[in-house]
């Protein structure tokens with residue numbers, strides 16, 4: 001009995017930082033666009049309480065993986081004595097502002113809730129998700145969303161399903177380091193959703209990341225020759241919107257050799273929801 005589920009990526013179509021909270025976290029206004037591309041996970045429940053993770057990237061197999069943390073959290077919160085063998089096929093670039101680890105964690109919460117028949121509601125799962133990371137509730141809810149708070153106050157939005165080219169330059173940006181940096185723009189005025197939608201979209205982390213990692217600025221300079229582009233999250237990945245897959249593919253064929261790139265479509269609903277609804281484990 002094995003359940004296979006996707007864990008898709010997200011883009012921040014815009015990201016404004018409106019202040020710093022007393023606990024060090026930052027209040028945001030951001031537009032999360034879910035994509036149709038991501039990691040793949042397989043879950044095979046166990047009668048004992050062991051949680052095992054196998055991954056095509058060996059560096060991710062340790063207990064620090066958000067997948068294992070998600071499983072442990074569910075066990076602790078519900079007293080469940082069951083376990084799971086989990087296989088992660090890691091496809092998304094890591095630490096790239098695409099939310100891959102957060103999405104893996106959310107898919108794990110959804111999968112184990114169904115397999116272990118815990119019957120936790122979406123609200124309960126989203127509250128647990130927030131303990132794992134600011135991005136995780138988005139992927140538990142499974143819809144593209146306008147977000148405030150630290151990213152957990154989510155309002156669903158219907159966005160046109162555009163084609164994106166996502167490019168990850170060869171550098172690592174630590175989310176924590178960006179948020180701690182004194183030069184980060186963190187005083188953007190909170191705006192209404194209407195104003196945000198009708199203003200030019202920007203990412204407040206981008207100027208700092210371009211300064212700290214010049215390769216990000218260079219990658220944006222390359223991509224802007226094909227289409228207007230921005231950074232997602234705290235970087236380092238950047239993206240551009242294209243009118244169709246052919247024009248995105250044209251740019252992708254000229255990708256700088258040091259970068260990774262993929263084409264994806266924006267989706268309003270995460271495919272994990274449809275995949276879960278299709279299974280006999282549906283809670």
Ligand SMILES: C[C@@](CO)(OP(=O)(O)O)[C@H](O)COP(=O)(O)OP(=O)(O)OC[C@H]1O[C@@H](n2ccc(N)nc2=O)[C@H](O)[C@@H]1O
Pocket residue numbers: 012024025026027028096097098099102132133134135136149150151175176179232233234235
């Ligand atoms: C800011 C975003 C935008 O999408 O960046 P990316 O991770 O996607 O690049 C995310 O919300 C990140 O979500 P996530 O990666 O889950 O963040 P967490 O693990 O909770 O936090 C990582 C670090 O970032 C800081 N952090 C995170 C979110 C936030 N609103 N304010 C913060 O100051 C925290 O202090 C923490 O040290």
Ligand SMILES: Nc1ncnc2c1ncn2[C@@H]1O[C@H](COP(=O)(O)OP(=O)(O)O)[C@@H](O)[C@H]1O
Pocket residue numbers: 060064065066067093094095096097098099100101102104105175233235
């Ligand atoms: N399942 C996972 N997939 C990817 N990274 C993970 C996972 N679990 C923990 N991590 C850690 O989280 C870091 C950031 O992961 P990721 O979600 O890919 O980045 P971002 O939040 O920038 O999109 C990684 O560098 C890795 O150390």
